[in-house]
Amino acid sequence: MNRLRNCISTLPRTPLCAIVFCLIAHGGASAAAQSPWSAVGPAGGDARAFAAVPGQPSHIYLGTTTSWIYESTDRGASWHRLSKLDSSDDLVLDSMVVDASDPKVLFVGAWKLGLPDGNFYVSHDAGHTWTAVEGLRGQSIRALSQAPSNPRILVAGTLQGVFRSMDTGATWSQISPSGSHEIHEVESIAIDPTDPNIVYAGTWHLPWKTTDGGQNWHSIKQGLIEDSDVFSIILDPIEPRIVFLSACSGIYKSENGGELFKKIQGIPSTARRTRVLMQDPVNRQVVYAGTTEGLYKTLDGGKDFARMTGPDVIVNDVYVDPRDTQHVLLATDRSGVLSSANAGASFADSNRGISERKVEALLVDASNPARIYAGVVNDKSYGGVFVSANGGAAWQQIGGGLEGRDVFALAQAGDGTVLAGTNHGIFGLDTATQSWQPRNTVVNFVSKDTIEMHNKKRVHVEKKVKQPAVELERRVNSIDLSGDAWLAAAGGGLLTSSDKGATWQGGEAMGTGDFLSVAAHGAVMAAAKINGVVLSTDAGQTWMPMHIPANLTRINRLAFSSDGTLWLGAREGVYFTQDQGQKWMWIERLPFRDVDDLYYDARIGKVLASSRNDDQVFAIDPVKLNWNWWRTGYRLSLIRADGSHLLAASLFDGVLVEPRGAGSEIGQR
Numbered sequence: 001m002n003r004l005r006n007c008i009s010t011l012p013r014t015p016l017c018a019i020v021f022c023l024i025a026h027g028g029a030s031a032a033a034q035s036p037w038s039a040v041g042p043a044g045g046d047a048r049a050f051a052a053v054p055g056q057p058s059h060i061y062l063g064t065t066t067s068w069i070y071e072s073t074d075r076g077a078s079w080h081r082l083s084k085l086d087s088s089d090d091l092v093l094d095s096m097v098v099d100a101s102d103p104k105v106l107f108v109g110a111w112k113l114g115l116p117d118g119n120f121y122v123s124h125d126a127g128h129t130w131t132a133v134e135g136l137r138g139q140s141i142r143a144l145s146q147a148p149s150n151p152r153i154l155v156a157g158t159l160q161g162v163f164r165s166m167d168t169g170a171t172w173s174q175i176s177p178s179g180s181h182e183i184h185e186v187e188s189i190a191i192d193p194t195d196p197n198i199v200y201a202g203t204w205h206l207p208w209k210t211t212d213g214g215q216n217w218h219s220i221k222q223g224l225i226e227d228s229d230v231f232s233i234i235l236d237p238i239e240p241r242i243v244f245l246s247a248c249s250g251i252y253k254s255e256n257g258g259e260l261f262k263k264i265q266g267i268p269s270t271a272r273r274t275r276v277l278m279q280d281p282v283n284r285q286v287v288y289a290g291t292t293e294g295l296y297k298t299l300d301g302g303k304d305f306a307r308m309t310g311p312d313v314i315v316n317d318v319y320v321d322p323r324d325t326q327h328v329l330l331a332t333d334r335s336g337v338l339s340s341a342n343a344g345a346s347f348a349d350s351n352r353g354i355s356e357r358k359v360e361a362l363l364v365d366a367s368n369p370a371r372i373y374a375g376v377v378n379d380k381s382y383g384g385v386f387v388s389a390n391g392g393a394a395w396q397q398i399g400g401g402l403e404g405r406d407v408f409a410l411a412q413a414g415d416g417t418v419l420a421g422t423n424h425g426i427f428g429l430d431t432a433t434q435s436w437q438p439r440n441t442v443v444n445f446v447s448k449d450t451i452e453m454h455n456k457k458r459v460h461v462e463k464k465v466k467q468p469a470v471e472l473e474r475r476v477n478s479i480d481l482s483g484d485a486w487l488a489a490a491g492g493g494l495l496t497s498s499d500k501g502a503t504w505q506g507g508e509a510m511g512t513g514d515f516l517s518v519a520a521h522g523a524v525m526a527a528a529k530i531n532g533v534v535l536s537t538d539a540g541q542t543w544m545p546m547h548i549p550a551n552l553t554r555i556n557r558l559a560f561s562s563d564g565t566l567w568l569g570a571r572e573g574v575y576f577t578q579d580q581g582q583k584w585m586w587i588e589r590l591p592f593r594d595v596d597d598l599y600y601d602a603r604i605g606k607v608l609a610s611s612r613n614d615d616q617v618f619a620i621d622p623v624k625l626n627w628n629w630w631r632t633g634y635r636l637s638l639i640r641a642d643g644s645h646l647l648a649a650s651l652f653d654g655v656l657v658e659p660r661g662a663g664s665e666i667g668q669r
Contacts, residue, residue, distance in 0.1 A: 037648065037656040040392035042374055043656070044382060045334035045356025048328060050319040051096035053103045057321045061127060062331065063108065064356055066652040069127055073354075076322065076329045079353035082127050085110060091118070091636055094316075095144035099168065102153040107169055109141030116140050116159055122169050135172030136163060144188040147196035147235070154201055157186030159463025160190025161212065162201050175214025176201070177482055183217060185209050186639040188631065190233040191399065192240050200243070200258060202230025207245060209258055210382065224251040231276040236284055243301065244287060246274035251289055253302045265297050265303030278318035282325050284428040288344065290315025295330060295394035297344050298422040308344040312381055334382040355654035357383075362420065362640050362649040364408035369603070369642035374655050375420060376606055378658055385410070385420055385429075385436075387530035392643065392657050401436030402427060409488075413481035419501060421476030425487060439501040472504065474669050480520045485539040487525055494527050496540035509534050509543040516596055521560035524580075528555045530567070535580060546581040557598040559607065567607050569598030574609055574620070592616055597638035608639040610648065617648060 019507075021608075046065045053059040057218035060077060066089050071082040082513060085091055085108060095109035104126045111118035118135035123129060136156060141472045143157035154165040161176035161184050175182040185204040193197035194583035197213040206221040207230045228247035238241035243254040245261060251274055267274070273292040280286035289296040289305065294313045296305040314333035321327035330338040330347065339350035340612040361375030368389045376383040383406055384399030402422065410489050411420030418429040443466045474491025481487075486497040488504070495504040507513070509527065517528045525536040526546070532547040533555065548555070548568070558567040561576075568575040576586045586606035596612045606619040620627040634650040641647065646658040 013117060013574075029427075036193050037630075037634065037658055038648070039342050039355040039634070039653045039655070040657050041355050041388070041654050042201075042357050042376070042386035042395040042397070043351035043354055043360075043654075044334070045354065045379070046333050047093060047316065047331035047336050047354070047356070049094050049096050049317045051098050051106070052319060053098050055102050056103065056324050059103075060329070061096055061098070061106065062337065062354075063096050064092075065092045065113065066356060067091035067093070067110075068356075068653075069093060069096075069108070070354060072099070075327060075537075076319070076337060076350050077338070077352070079351070082351070083123075085121050085130050086119070087492050088134075092113075095156075097144055098148050100146060100148075100454065102170075105168070105208075107144060107146070109136075109144035111140040111142060111159075118158075119199050120144075120156060120169065120172070120181065121132070121429075126428075130289075133172070135170075140161070142185075142187045143190050145189045147191045148193040150196050153196045155189050155191055156187045157201055159185050162186055162197075162199065164214065168549065174211070175199075176208075176217060176668065179347060188230055188233045190235050190237060190243075194240065197536045200233045200235070202233050203245075204229045206230065207233065207258065214275055220254075220258035221263075222259065223254075224252060224262070225263075228573070231273065231275050233281055234277045234287075236279070237281075238284065238642050240437070244277050244279070246289065248273050250274070251277070251302070251305075262399065264298075264302045264305065266303065267291070275315060278320060280320055280325050281322040281488060285549045286325075286343075288318045288320070288328070290318050294497075295344060308346060309338075312530060313338070330433070336378040343465075356652065357403070357654040358652060359385075359649035359655055360406070360408050361410040361420070362638055362647060362655065363412055364647065366412055366414075367416065369644070372642070372647065372655070373410050373418065374649065375410050377406035377408070377423075380404040383407075384645070388655075392647070392655055398429070398434050398436070400434070401430075401438075408477055409473065409479045411481045412478040413486070413500070415482065417498075417500065419479055419481060419486075419491075421479050421488065423475045425474070426476050426479070426490070426501065426504075438471075441469050441503045442495065442505070443467065443503045444505050446509065458484075472522045474609060477515065478517045480518050483520045483522055483539070485520075485525075487518045487520050487527075487540055489518045489527055494518065494534075494543070495541065496525075499550050506540065509546055516555070517557045519558040519566070521564050521566075524560075524564065526558050526566055528558045530554050533568070533581070547584075548581065549575065549584050549586070556596045559598045560604070561600045561607060562576045562602055563622070567598055567600065567622075569595035569609060571595075574598065574607075576622070586665055587620070587625070587627075590618065590627070592618075597636075599638065599640060601641045601644045604641050606641070608641065608646070610636040610639040612637060612651060617646060619646070630658065632658075 049063040051061045058075045067086045069082045070079040072079045088290045090113045093111040097107040099105035106123040108121045119132045121130045139158040156163045163172045163652045164175045173412045178557045188202035188294040190200040198473040199236035201208045209220045210217045232246040241257045245252045251264040252523040254261045276290040278288045283303045293311040294309040298305045317331040319329040326343045336351040338347040340347045357376045363373040365371035372388045374386045381404045384402040386395045388395045407423035420427045428439045476490045478489040488495045493507040494509045495506040497504045516528045523539040534543045535546045554571040573593045599608045609618040618629045637649045648656040
C-alpha cells in the first residue's frame with residue numbers, strides 16, 4: 001500500500017475552515033505509453049481545402065480549421081486523420097499544394113483564427129510529419145500556388161503581401177513592395193501557366209498583377225466595384241488571358257489578362273461572397289462557383305449560372321476529378337465534405353472518418369449505455385443533437401424541431417425523458433418521431449394580499465395568484481432531472497418543474513440570474529454562478545447563499561456524489577463539502593487546475609473532471625480520494641462514462657472514446 005501523507009493547511013483567509021488533501025501521484029503506466037483516444041464522430045463539421053496528388057486523383061488531402069489534415073485514397077468516399085500541423089487547435093488550413101515533381105512533398109499555408117499569425121509548412125513523407133519553414137514563420141498565409149511551368153516556384157499571399165520561393169519552399173523573399181499600403185492582406189494568388197513571372201494577387205481591396213516577377217505591380221481593377229475583396233482568381237490553362245475573379249461584389253470575367261473585367265450577371269446579388277472558383281479540367285466552359293449561399297455552375301463560360309445546391313451550403317473549396325469530371329467534391333462549413341457523381345446535379349454527405357464537431361453536451365442513456373447523445377454548437381441546420389446506438393460507431397442527426405439551435409446541455413430523467421438545453425430554450429425528445437418539442441412555458445405565482453370577510457369581519461388573506469405564462473427564449477446552460485423536481489439554469493435565473501417540464505417556475509435567485517451549473521440530490525439543490533453558489537433544501541422553493549472558499553475566482557461546474565457530498569470544479573481546481581459549505585476540502589495535488597467540467601457517474605462511482613485547456617481527464621474516487629488519469633490527445637469540454645469505459649466531448653474533434661484496455665496514471669492521497 002502506498003504511503004499516505006495527510007496535509008492540512010488553511011486556504012487564504014476565509015470565513016470557513018478549509019482542509020486541503022494532498023494527493024501524491026504514483027505508479028501506473030507512463031503517460032507516454034497511454035494509447036491515444038479515438039475521435040468517433042458525429043461525422044462532419046468544417047472542411048476548408050482539397051489537394052489532390054497529381055496523376056493520382058483518387059488520393060486527396062483535406063485541410064480543416066483545427067490544424068488537422070485528413071487523407072482519402074478512395075476519391076473522398078472515406079477519410080482518416082493523417083496529421084496535425086501544430087499543437088494548437090486553431091490553424092486554418094486553407095491552402096494546400098502537392099508538389100507536382102514529387103508526390104511525397106506537400107506544402108500548406110496556414111493562418112490562425114482571430115490572429116495575424118500563421119506559418120508555411122512542408123512535409124517530405126506524404127503528410128505524416130511537418131516542418132515550419134523559417135522564411136514565412138509567423139505569417140498569416142491566405143493563398144498558396146505552385147507555378148505550373150516550374151514546380152520549384154511557389155508564391156504565397158499573406159497579410160503582409162506577396163512572397164515567392166525559387167527553391168521549392170526552402171527560402172522565401174517578398175516580391176510585393178514591403179510596407180505597401182495597397183498590396184497587402186492577399187487572399188488569392190494565380191500564376192500564369194506558361195510564364196511564372198506573371199502573377200495575379202487578389203487582396204481585401206481589389207486585385208493586382210505583375211508581369212516581371214514582382215519588380216513592378218499595377219492595379220487591375222477596371223470594371224470592378226470599388227473596394228471588392230478578391231477571394232479567388234483562376235486562369236484558363238489554355239488561354240491564360242481569360243481570367244475569372246470572385247469578390248464580395250460578385251463574379252467577374254476578363255478576356256484580356258485582367259485589364260478589363262465585366263461582371264457576370266448569372267448569380268443573384270444575394271450570393272455576395274464567392275469563396276472559390278474552379279474550372280472543369282476537361283471542359284473549360286464549365287466553371288463552378290462556391291459561395292456562402294450554395295454552389296453555382298456555368299456551362300457556357302460564365303454567361304449563365306445555375307445554383308446546384310440549397311442556399312444553406314457554405315462552400316469553401318471545390319474539387320473536380322480530372323479523370324471523371326462527373327465526380328465533384330465540396331469542402332463546406334458545418335456539413336463537411338459533400339460528394340456528387342453527376343457533375344453537381346445532386347450531392348450526398350461523404351464524411352466517413354471526418355470528425356470536426358464542437359460538442360458541448362454529452363449524455364449516456366441510463367438504460368442502454370451503448371446509446372449516446374451528443375449536442376453540438378455552431379452547425380445550424382447541420383447540427384443540433386446526434387445519437388449513436390452503438391457506442392459511437394455510427395451517428396444519426398436528430399435535429400428536427402431545434403431549428404438550428406445550439407445545444408449546451410443534455411439530461412435524462414428516471415422515466416427516460418431526454419431534455420436539451422439550447423441557446424433559445426428547453427426542448428424534449430419525442431422518441432416516437434425522433435424530433436424535439438418545446439418545453440418552454442414559464443408560469444409563476446405571486447403572493448397577493450386580499451381582504452375577505454370571515455365571521456362578518458374583514459381580514460387580510462395572502463393568496464398565490466397565477467401570472468400570465470411566458471415562453472423561455474434564453475440560453476440554458478445546465479439541466480438536472482434526477483429528482484421529482486427538475487432544475488434548470490437558464491438566462492435570467494433558476495427554473496424548477498414539478499410536472500415533467502410541462503411548465504417551469506422561477507427566476508432570479510439571490511438577485512442574479514447568471515447561473516452556469518445546477519445539481520440536485522433529492523430535495524437539496526445547488527446552483528453555481530461565476531463567483532458564488534446558492535443552495536436550496538426545499539426543492540428550489542427558496543434559495544440561500546452558500547459559503548465558498550474566498551480564493552475562488554471562477555466556478556464552472558457543480559455535482560453531487562451519491563452520499564450527498566457537493567463537488568465543485570473551478571479555475572483553482574476541485575473542491576468538495578460534506579456539510580453544505582461549512583467546511584471545504586481541496587484536492588491540492590491533482591495534476592491540473594482550471595476545471596471546466598465535473599460530473600459524478602453513479603455507474604462507476606467516480607467524479608469525472610476535465611479542463612478545456614488540457615487533454616487530461618480524471619476519475620476521482622469520492623470515498624478513498626484516489627484517482628486515475630488519462631491523456632486523450634485532444635482539448636476537452638467534458639467527460640462521461642458508459643459503465644465500461646470513458647467518453648469525452650472535445651472542443652473541435654467531436655466525441656472521443658477511450659481505447660479498450662487503455663492504461664492510466666494512478667494517484668492517491
